[in-house]
Amino acid sequence: MSNVHELTFLKENIEQLKEDGVYRQLPVLETANKGEVILNGKSVINLSSNNYLGFTNHPRLKKASIEAIEKYGAGSGAVRTIIGNMDIHEELEELLAKFKKDERAFLYQSAFNCNIGTISAITDAKDLIISDQLNHASIIDGSRLSNAKKAIFKHSDMDSLEEILKESRGKYKNTLIITDGVFSMDGDIAKLPEIVELAEKYGAMTYVDDSHGSGVLGESGRGTIDHFGLHGRVDFSMGCLSKAIGVIGGYVSGTEAMYEWLSHRARPSLFSTSLPPAAIGAITEAINMLMESTEYTDKLWENGNYWKSKIGELGYNTGHSETPITPVIIGDEAKTMEFSKKLLENGVFASAIVFPTVPKGTGRVRCMVSAEHTKDQLDRAAKAFEKVGKEMNILK
């Protein structure tokens, strides 16, 4: 006899999801993540991945990964403070610091871990965290894990930020302003020069989550800080190794003091096993490739611009994107879901993003173009957007 609970409360919650029309099944990918994939048994053009540079399945990364496994094994065997700190972890941190032009970089198992571990380690009850309204869930959770007071400024609204800074002046030991570098729903870039100026004016520290800027913006993907030429003016520069870099992991770069403190106090590093050799090998190869050549990021931007112009010519509204992230804004939630479903039937996977992830009435399918897409794949995808748009009377 089973002794476990019926979990009726969960079953009721699940029923509610179904009634609200937000219950979903996970799509199943049956190939590597690339430009064209098999999804739920069907061949489709993939416009829904964060694999910006096509690195997830790159032969050089795979080879480096296998070599690292051969030499160091499948797992690191412990947290870093015990014995899970291999020479390849230290070498990767040195490489990342060099890549980002900072003193040191501190590695985590994911960007999510990096945010929750870093934010909670560098702030306490005497401090204030000021966060952009549209910041990522991991920043929100990291702030929750901190005893600091929290304030939110309107998305990219510098008057709103300055108001909070003015009002809180003198009331806290430290103030930390946190922003995404690139916002993933609209593809817009943070107003970092203005944020840094305000931070300097009011004596606040700055933290940039560059998950969607890493490998995308700046020289060979060095990120939003490099894009704006703000090296040395942002305290905590957080990078992602699981999106454009194609593997898994996250890191924060900054000063030696930051590194020393995090290595003593960042809980995901102290209490969770370090990244496996396979990941370290592939990430190291990816960063080396970016330091050798801008060809990968050049191709990403070429494809992104090509897609934007094709979709724009068809007459779609792509909002105010400044990056290869291309939202195609449909508006109505149900219509957006229908649009995405019809695209899938026509061989294109572009996921629908609707309220509450984005404001009501701004439902969109979000197109994530990669350096790996061929012109032919993008042309075929555009044809499907044209066909479905006309069928649904979205296009004239």
Ligand SMILES: *Cc1c(COP(=O)(O)O)cnc(C)c1O
């Ligand atoms: C994806 C994302 C993360 C988390 O990245 P993982 O490496 O997948 O944990 C954190 N912040 C932002 C802004 C992201 O987009």
